[in-house]
Amino acid sequence: MNGTVEQFKLLLEKYKLLEPVSLEQQDYIIQQRQADLQALLKKIGRYGVIFWLSILIYSGLKKFGITVTLIQSKIILGITAITIASGSGAGVYTGTKYIIKVLTKPKSEVEEKIEKQEDEHINSIEKKSAQIMPSEVKKIENKATVTKDVQAEKKIENNDKKDKDAGGKKKRRHEVESEPVSDVPTL
Amino acid sequence: MAYYPQIFNSILARVGDVDDARDICQEVFIILYEKFDSVNNVRSWLYGTLKNVVYRYYAAKNRNIDNIDELFDSAGLAFTNGFRDTRIIINEAIERIGCSDDERIILDLIARHNFSYANVAKILGLTRRQVEYKYGQLVNCILTCLKEKGIIDIAELL
Numbered sequence: 309m310n311g312t313v314e315q316f317k318l319l320l321e322k323y324k325l326l327e328p329v330s331l332e333q334q335d336y337i338i339q340q341r342q343a344d345l346q347a348l349l350k351k352i353g354r355y356g357v358i359f360w361l362s363i364l365i366y367s368g369l370k371k372f373g374i375t376v377t378l379i380q381s382k383i384i385l386g387i388t389a390i391t392i393a394s395g396s397g398a399g400v401y402t403g404t405k406y407i408i409k410v411l412t413k414p415k416s417e418v419e420e421k422i423e424k425q426e427d428e429h430i431n432s433i434e435k436k437s438a439q440i441m442p443s444e445v446k447k448i449e450n451k452a453t454v455t456k457d458v459q460a461e462k463k464i465e466n467n468d469k470k471d472k473d474a475g476g477k478k479k480r481r482h483e484v485e486s487e488p489v490s491d492v493p494t495l
Numbered sequence: 496m497a498y499y500p501q502i503f504n505s506i507l508a509r510v511g512d513v514d515d516a517r518d519i520c521q522e523v524f525i526i527l528y529e530k531f532d533s534v535n536n537v538r539s540w541l542y543g544t545l546k547n548v549v550y551r552y553y554a555a556k557n558r559n560i561d562n563i564d565e566l567f568d569s570a571g572l573a574f575t576n577g578f579r580d581t582r583i584i585i586n587e588a589i590e591r592i593g594c595s596d597d598e599r600i601i602l603d604l605i606a607r608h609n610f611s612y613a614n615v616a617k618i619l620g621l622t623r624r625q626v627e628y629k630y631g632q633l634v635n636c637i638l639t640c641l642k643e644k645g646i647i648d649i650a651e652l653l
Contacts, residue, residue, distance in 0.1 A: 313631060315649050316606070316637065316638070318653055319652055320606055322652070323582045323585055324582075325585060325606075325607065326608075329504045329507070329608045329609060334500075334614045337504070338614060338617055338618060340517070344499070347521065348525065
């Protein structure tokens, strides 16, 4: 393919169908394009943000291989502007709604009150417990002493019973041994 | 604005001064903007208007208008290297191949104005490879067109 391209170039050169431009001039033209377009639009009186944005969309889409006309790029700009406006509007609406919600709520003061109430409740419980404690302690101590006395008494009674039982048994044995054995069967 | 570089080059080739070429080019595009709805073929309209605006420029500068036809060297009128007919055939083959606007710009800038592939890629927002490939395809189209007109091998013409 390169061979045919080169031959074609030579053909155009030979038949003087060329209008060659130097590389410096090529660079100058490419660099000046945007400035010239700006100057052109100013001369026409169409230089503005909307036109500039539509040109940006036009060139941006062209870079991705999508060719659109200037009118189509203006339509795209309009649609994007509408979507951005509606999106930002919805954002602002939800934001203000949230702020209003937050403002109307009984906020941190209430929370402090609750904490205070909780603290007061805890303090009252502690106080009550502190008030109750000494009497209860006395009661418990009394109970403890009573039980100790009862236990000691029970022990003594048990010991007495044991002694009595042992004594009775001995007495019975002695009585049995002392009683005369008769041949007559008892009824 | 895709046509801007080639119109600018055409004017610069005829006028010789960069600032004057810029002014003329702007004037041509302002007229295009005003008459855009009535224009069918933008490229041919631009070249036609370019010729008129350059005429006016020469008239304003009090230059010799008699020699101005030499500036717009029509292939049909010029007798270059003694092969006028061949020149017309080649020019027709270049002008008449069916291609898109972008392809036409590629052909004009590379073939006529000797632009590099990289610079054309910058102007059209394409890659260098894309431009090179498209230009190769266009040259092949022109060669088949020449074959149809009886020129089997372009080496014969060189």
